[in-house]
Amino acid sequence: MAQILVVDDSSTVRDEVSAFLRNAGLNVATAVDGKDGLSKLQADPGIKLVVCDVNMPNMDGLTMVEKIRGELNNKAVNLIMLTTESSPNMKERGKAAGVKGWIVKPFNGPAVLDAFRKLAS
Amino acid sequence: MNANPVSKILVLDNDAEHLAGIKSFCEQNNLVPMKVRRGAEMSVLRTNIDLGGILYSEDYGATAEQTATIAAEIHAARPELPIILRRNEQATLADLPEASRRNFCAAYVASDMSELRKVLGEYIFCLLYPNALLRGIAEITESALQSQCRPLSVSMDTPYIVRDRVIFGELFSLIPLESPWCRGYMMLQTEESPFIRLLARQRSAAADIGFRNVNDLLSEITNLIWGGFKNRYVGDDGARAPKQVQVPLIVNHEHKYISFGTENPQLCFRFVLADPADGSTVAVYARFIFNLSWAPEEFREIQQDVAGLVDSGALELF
Numbered sequence: 001m002a003q004i005l006v007v008d009d010s011s012t013v014r015d016e017v018s019a020f021l022r023n024a025g026l027n028v029a030t031a032v033d034g035k036d037g038l039s040k041l042q043a044d045p046g047i048k049l050v051v052c053d054v055n056m057p058n059m060d061g062l063t064m065v066e067k068i069r070g071e072l073n074n075k076a077v078n079l080i081m082l083t084t085e086s087s088p089n090m091k092e093r094g095k096a097a098g099v100k101g102w103i104v105k106p107f108n109g110p111a112v113l114d115a116f117r118k119l120a121s
Numbered sequence: 122m123n124a125n126p127v128s129k130i131l132v133l134d135n136d137a138e139h140l141a142g143i144k145s146f147c148e149q150n151n152l153v154p155m156k157v158r159r160g161a162e163m164s165v166l167r168t169n170i171d172l173g174g175i176l177y178s179e180d181y182g183a184t185a186e187q188t189a190t191i192a193a194e195i196h197a198a199r200p201e202l203p204i205i206l207r208r209n210e211q212a213t214l215a216d217l218p219e220a221s222r223r224n225f226c227a228a229y230v231a232s233d234m235s236e237l238r239k240v241l242g243e244y245i246f247c248l249l250y251p252n253a254l255l256r257g258i259a260e261i262t263e264s265a266l267q268s269q270c271r272p273l274s275v276s277m278d279t280p281y282i283v284r285d286r287v288i289f290g291e292l293f294s295l296i297p298l299e300s301p302w303c304r305g306y307m308m309l310q311t312e313e314s315p316f317i318r319l320l321a322r323q324r325s326a327a328a329d330i331g332f333r334n335v336n337d338l339l340s341e342i343t344n345l346i347w348g349g350f351k352n353r354y355v356g357d358d359g360a361r362a363p364k365q366v367q368v369p370l371i372v373n374h375e376h377k378y379i380s381f382g383t384e385n386p387q388l389c390f391r392f393v394l395a396d397p398a399d400g401s402t403v404a405v406y407a408r409f410i411f412n413l414s415w416a417p418e419e420f421r422e423i424q425q426d427v428a429g430l431v432d433s434g435a436l437e438l439f
Contacts, residue, residue, distance in 0.1 A: 012269070012334075012341040055344070080436070084348020089357045094439075101438045104352075105345055106268035108434030115436050 001046030002029035003120040007037035007061065008053040008082070013107065017051065017082070020109035026120060034059025038067055047077060049120040054083040054090065062090065066097045078119040082107060126255065126388065127151045128173030128245050128282040133162060133181050133191075134207060139231050143176060146234050150241060153281070162191060166198055170287040171389055171406075173245045174203040176237075177225070189221045196224040201286050201384070203244040205229060205237060212236045245282055245386055248411065251420050254354065255280050259390060261349035262407050265342050266392055273319060273394040282386045288377040289406050292316070292335060294343040295370075300355040302420050304413035306370075306381060307350075308406075309343050311335075315403035319396055346407070356423040366413060383412040 003026055006017045018028040029044060031037035033056040041047055050068070054061040065079045079099045086104045094102060100119065103112060132143055132154045140156070147154045152173075157165045159181075166172075175195065182188030196204060203226040206214065212228045226244060229237040259277055266275045290312035298305050313332055320338065321330040368382035388409040395402045 010337060010341045010344065012337040084345055084352070086348075086352045087357050091437075091439075099439065101436045103436050104433040105348065106265075106434055111434050112436045115438070 002027045004028045004049045005047045006051050007031040009033050009056040017107050034064030037064050049078045051080045051082050054085045069098045125151050126280045126282050127153050129153045130173050131175045132156050134178035170289050171283040172285045173282050177204050178207045192224040249417050257353050262346050265345035269342050276393050278391045280390050283389045284386045286378050286380050294339050296343050296347045302416045303411050305411035308408045310406040381410045381412040
């Protein structure tokens with residue numbers, strides 16, 4: 001069972017983030033877009049934290065987190081966006097969907113590891 | 122960084138006296154002249170990318186026929202490059218035979234370079250780029266390359282204007298640029314093999330670095346640059362419904378050629394990634410093509426609330 005689900009269409013980002021978190025002793029699963037993220041989350045009840053990109057094919061990240069809270073009615077999982085976007089409107093939309101935090105890429109593992117540990121425990 | 126973009130031009134002119142004048146004119150007008158040995162024109166055209174135009178003398182060939190033939194060959198090979206003809210008597214193309222006239226976009230005489238300046242403004246420096254945009258693109262791109270290609274060093278040339286449509290390297294990415302003041306594409310171009318070698322050294326633990334790794338990396342760098350561009354210059358205005366106007370893009374692999382369906386020149390930035398361990402390098406070209414709309418008078422940098430700014434990479438908790 002994974003603790004953290006990393007959802008990003010870029011394999012470069014998936015590899016970078018998941019390798020960093022695994023090296024830090026965390027269990028990580030990955031998904032390639034919002035649709036894949038929803039199905040991986042449904043299949044693994046151990047996931048406590050979803051780290052998700054915004055701009056992805058098939059289903060974008062904000063739609064995915066809205067579905068997690070809405071259709072899946074999953075209020076427990078922690079949601080963090082990891083994206084190049086920093087538009088206030090997008091952040092507001094994320095906040096309204098229950099997103100807990102926002103990271104503007106590039107990923108800086110050491111800066112967020114403690115927070116990730118807490119949110120994934 | 123030099124705030125004004127430059128442009129590389131081929132100088133096909135054998136008049137020693139006039140060449141000194143051209144050199145000084147180029148220095149004053151943001152041009153980088155490239156002198157070509159007689160007979161090497163076509164090979165230079167084949168091997169040089171990122172040209173803005175050609176200065177051509179009516180005495181370039183040994184005979185008038187040869188001069189016309191060389192001009193016709195160049196025009197046929199690169200019709201997108203403006204060829205500006207230096208005449209001895211009058212700055213006109215009107216007296217040339219029709220077949221010869223169509224190879225040139227304009228004429229000038231050495232005694233009045235103001236005509237040449239005007240032509241450059243019309244064909245090469247016809248789009249105005251705000252300094253804040255040039256500076257910002259350079260910073261955003263450099264930062265994206267640095268974040269994804271550590272520990273390679275990144276350096277950049279002065280941005281320049283190009284009119285040719287030649288693709289550099291084997292690999293390029295495209296992403297649409299959509300804003301209220303510009304619409305077009307950003308294209309990143311690079312060479313596959315040197316990039317793979319650099320990546321393999323960068324990620325020494327991973328033995329099998331292949332082209333897909335480079336594809337993914339270039340894609341993420343593209344994403345980071347577009348994200349930075351959007352955050353700095355577009356903001357929430359970008360949420361406006363996109364305009365539907367589009368034009369087909371043409372890519373011809375045989376000729377390493379890409380057209381965005383416009384005669385507009387392109388804004389180009391050349392970055393060099395270098396491995397400090399052995400000095401090996403790879404070039405990355407970022408080209409900005411505003412083929413669908415360009416309204417620099419509406420350009421603005423997004424004013425952010427400094428107190429509310431969060432560093433990239435840091436977690437902003439809600």
